[in-house]
Amino acid sequence: AAGVIQSPRHLIKEKRETATLKCYPIPRHDTVYWYQQGPGQDPQFLISFYEKMQSDKGSIPDRFSAQQFSDYHSELNMSSLELGDSALYFCASSADTGYSDPSLFRSYNEQFFGPGTRLTVL
Amino acid sequence: KNEVEQSPQNLTAQEGEFITINCSYSVGISALHWLQQHPGGGIVSLFMLSSGKKKHGRLIATINIQEKHSSLHITASHPRDSAVYICAVPRGDGGATNKLIFGTGTLLAVQP
Numbered sequence: 001a002a003g004v005i006q007s008p009r010h011l012i013k014e015k016r017e018t019a020t021l022k023c024y025p026i027p028r029h030d031t032v033y034w035y036q037q038g039p040g041q042d043p044q045f046l047i048s049f050y051e052k053m054q055s056d057k058g059s060i061p062d063r064f065s066a067q068q069f070s071d072y073h074s075e076l077n078m079s080s081l082e083l084g085d086s087a088l089y090f091c092a093s094s095a096d097t098g099y100s101d102p103s104l105f106r107s108y109n110e111q112f113f114g115p116g117t118r119l120t121v122l
Numbered sequence: 123k124n125e126v127e128q129s130p131q132n133l134t135a136q137e138g139e140f141i142t143i144n145c146s147y148s149v150g151i152s153a154l155h156w157l158q159q160h161p162g163g164g165i166v167s168l169f170m171l172s173s174g175k176k177k178h179g180r181l182i183a184t185i186n187i188q189e190k191h192s193s194l195h196i197t198a199s200h201p202r203d204s205a206v207y208i209c210a211v212p213r214g215d216g217g218a219t220n221k222l223i224f225g226t227g228t229l230l231a232v233q234p
Binding site: 044 | 153155157165221224226
């Protein structure tokens with residue numbers, strides 16, 4: 001079964017550089033969530049999109065922006081990178097509309113996670 | 123105080139043992155997630171449940187909504203079960219704003 005795809009899997013950047021992380025949700029999932037997990041920390045919610053519109057915003061720095069495109073993939077753009085941005089960035093997708101096909105997902109609203117992008121800022 | 127608390131934080135077991143990880147939460151929720159994360163690895167959704175019990179292989183999850191408590195059980199534990207197990211609850215007004223609030227995780231090590 002198709003899973004959430006994230007690219008790149010690993011990224012090394014210098015301070016003050018820019019990075020773009022991509023997330024491709026499970027087909028027919030309409031909601032994407034971005035989470036940041038610092039070393040030894042719990043994941044923290046950054047931002048989410050539903051049907052290409054921002055649906056919620058968490059502790060996302062102003063230096064970061066994100067969007068969801070017409071094909072439902074999402075990109076997280078990070079500028080002026082700082083050492084503290086080094087983390088594992090997860091994307092998760094869910095189906096938040098009432099699809100009746102149970103083969104597409106186990107539970108309505110259940111979030112499925114991608115493998116993450118490990119960002120290292122030097 | 124965290125909205126989602128897990129216990130224990132660390133757990134070492136011998137292969138074959140029955141394992142229980144507990145999760146308590148202080149907020150009203152519609153469902154609760156149990157997730158698994160291997161060291162340095164991605165997050166895998168194990169269960170999402172809103173009532174009763176769910177079973178998948180050697181994993182069993184239960185939830186008591188009234189008591190705001192959930193447990194994850196692993197029967198006949200195996201070294202490959204060694205991972206961090208995370209309890210997470212959605213926060214939001216339902217629908218598309220179900221961002222997850224994560225517990226601190228339980229680091230499980232199963233020794234052969």
